[in-house]
Amino acid sequence: MTGWIIAGSILLVLILLFAQSVKVTAIYDEHPELRVKFLFFTIVKVPPDPEKQKKKAAKLAKKEEKKRRKEEKKAAKEAKKHPHSNSALFQTEGAENSADKQESSQESSGDGAEAGNAKEASTGETAKEKPAKAPKKKKPKRNYALMDMILDYVKSASPPIKRLFKKIRIRDVYIDYVVGSDDAAKTALKYGGLCAAIYSLFGTLQTYMDTKVKEINIEADFSAEKDDIFAYLTVKLRVSTAIGCALWLGVRMLKTYLKYNKNTAPKHKGKQGSKARPARA
Numbered sequence: 069m070t071g072w073i074i075a076g077s078i079l080l081v082l083i084l085l086f087a088q089s090v091k092v093t094a095i096y097d098e099h100p101e102l103r104v105k106f107l108f109f110t111i112v113k114v115p116p117d118p119e120k121q122k123k124k125a126a127k128l129a130k131k132e133e134k135k136r137r138k139e140e141k142k143a144a145k146e147a148k149k150h151p152h153s154n155s156a157l158f159q160t161e162g163a164e165n166s167a168d169k170q171e172s173s174q175e176s177s178g179d180g181a182e183a184g185n186a187k188e189a190s191t192g193e194t195a196k197e198k199p200a201k202a203p204k205k206k207k208p209k210r211n212y213a214l215m216d217m218i219l220d221y222v223k224s225a226s227p228p229i230k231r232l233f234k235k236i237r238i239r240d241v242y243i244d245y246v247v248g249s250d251d252a253a254k255t256a257l258k259y260g261g262l263c264a265a266i267y268s269l270f271g272t273l274q275t276y277m278d279t280k281v282k283e284i285n286i287e288a289d290f291s292a293e294k295d296d297i298f299a300y301l302t303v304k305l306r307v308s309t310a311i312g313c314a315l316w317l318g319v320r321m322l323k324t325y326l327k328y329n330k331n332t333a334p335k336h337k338g339k340q341g342s343k344a345r346p347a348r349a
Contacts, residue, residue, distance in 0.1 A: 086308040087306065090104065090105070091302060092105075092304075096298065096299040106307075224323065232305075233276055234276070235306065236303060238278065238279040238280065238303055239280050241270065242298075247262060247288045247289065247292075248290075248293055249295075259286065259287075
């Protein structure tokens with residue numbers, strides 16, 4: 069009985085976790101900010117908190133200091149155990165380097181002479197040979213099978229991706245944009261372009277996603293020299309929806325892959341030659 073209770077409680081906790089949403093909050097101001105939260109935990113924050121950065125830097129500095137002390141202790145112990153090993157190593161390395169230099173100089177002189185002879189022989193041969201005609205270039209054939217395969221992959225991936233986009237919820241959209249520049253004509257042109265771009269963008273988002281706009285306010289200030297922008301929005305997506313769409317996409321892509329990568333062994337025509345029994349006398 070206790071096992072069933074534990075299993076049921078674990079299943080209930082998993083269902084509750086999968087039913088929750090991942091929340092992304094974006095703020096654009098003088099100090100832009102991006103936060104990704106799940107339940108009460110902040111997974112990503114850009115820019116990070118300065119206090120946390122200081123703590124991380126202090127921890128890294130402590131770790132580096134410990135490593136440096138350990139390395140110094142090891143080096144001191146090795147120096148005490150083998151006091152004359154360093155001088156002997158330097159002597160042997162110097163002798164080996166000088167011998168290698170002499171051998172390399174001798175080899176380079178021999179290789180230079182051989183290369184000169186080879187060049188003379190090659191120039192003589194090329195002068196006698198006639199220039200060969202360049203082969204005609206063939207037009208590349210279109211691979212229609214590859215195009216069909218790409219189209220099948222796109223068709224198999226489109227339903228889960230469409231469902232994922234439909235389940236994304238955009239909430240609390242608030243934009244306050246005051247357009248300004250040095251020239252009044254530039255301000256007017258910028259104002260018209262921003263109005264067309266922002267309103268058309270959120271119009272398409274409302275058709276493909278669950279989007280709710282709180283307020284969009286775009287104004288033109290001909291006396292201002294710079295733009296003044298404040299934007300805020302939140303994006304939510306349930307964990308269960310993301311996992312389900314990912315599994316659905318994986319299954320469909322696997323089916324398409326198996327469709328084009330079947331191990332079709334060549335079928336043998338006719339029966340295989342079987343050894344017949346000898347006739348009785």
